[in-house]
Amino acid sequence: MPINWLQPDFADERGRLKMSIHALVAETPSRRILMDTCLGNDKENRRIPNWNKLHGSFLADLAAAGYPRESIDTVVCTHLHVDHVGWNTMLVDGSRVPTFPNARYLMGRVEFAHWTAQRQCYDVAAVLADSVTPVWAAGLVDLVETDHRICDEINLVPTLGHTPGHVSVRIASRGEEALITGDFMHHPCQIARPDWSSTADTDPTEARHTRERMLTRLSDTPILVIGTHFAGRTAGHIVPDGGAFRLVA
Ligand SMILES: [Zn+2]
Numbered sequence: 001m002p003i004n005w006l007q008p009d010f011a012d013e014r015g016r017l018k019m020s021i022h023a024l025v026a027e028t029p030s031r032r033i034l035m036d037t038c039l040g041n042d043k044e045n046r047r048i049p050n051w052n053k054l055h056g057s058f059l060a061d062l063a064a065a066g067y068p069r070e071s072i073d074t075v076v077c078t079h080l081h082v083d084h085v086g087w088n089t090m091l092v093d094g095s096r097v098p099t100f101p102n103a104r105y106l107m108g109r110v111e112f113a114h115w116t117a118q119r120q121c122y123d124v125a126a127v128l129a130d131s132v133t134p135v136w137a138a139g140l141v142d143l144v145e146t147d148h149r150i151c152d153e154i155n156l157v158p159t160l161g162h163t164p165g166h167v168s169v170r171i172a173s174r175g176e177e178a179l180i181t182g183d184f185m186h187h188p189c190q191i192a193r194p195d196w197s198s199t200a201d202t203d204p205t206e207a208r209h210t211r212e213r214m215l216t217r218l219s220d221t222p223i224l225v226i227g228t229h230f231a232g233r234t235a236g237h238i239v240p241d242g243g244a245f246r247l248v249a
Pocket of ligand 1: 083084183
């Protein structure tokens with residue numbers, strides 16, 4: 001059955017899914033926190049051909065938005081997949097160096113152990129080598145638990161299944177609340193069909209259980225859900241819809 005509400009933000013007129021890749025900044029009175037770092041520039045050995053050797057304007061755009069890279073004090077990696085760690089580093093004189101030299105990079109303890117144990121896998125090795133290891137070597141990584149509190153307003157929330165240590169990010173301020181999904185949902189179609197798992201899910205069964213649990217918890221609440229890969233309007237609220245849910249503005 002077609003999921004009609006996906007158009008036009010999340011699917012085109014022919015029903016083909018639209019996705020995007022977001023880095024999100026949260027600013028508190030004392031902190032500047034960047035959540036996920038997209039694909040990065042100048043990367044190589046990526047499985048998806050057009051993710052190689054990008055020359056995008058991400059850092060200029062971030063600075064133009066008021067957040068020069070030196071001003072970021074915390075980088076959160078919801079998980080260590082290729083499209084969430086790219087701008088952890090940048091290429092300078094042939095070397096990969098931390099893009100955010102004044103930040104602590106928060107990575108999940110379980111997540112980090114999982115991926116470093118798979119170094120022999122070709123594309124995992126590439127991502128670790130160019131986007132994780134240089135930050136680790138610079139002493140900027142803090143390994144954290146899946147419910148880590150970053151500051152008064154922001155804490156991590158375990159949403160396992162997509163990867164073994166996957167987290168979402170909860171923001172609570174002035175009586176309002178938001179949740180940055182990370183990849184426990186890749187596309188809003190999974191709000192209507194929580195049983196649809198992405199091929200990228202490490203454990204599809206656990207991922208489905210996480211979606212069902214989180215969507216049930218979020219449904220009919222004023223919590224703003226911000227999708228890390230949601231194109232179009234990117235954020236909305238979860239409401240019941242038949243036996244499942246839908247996203248509304
Ligand atoms: Zn992703």
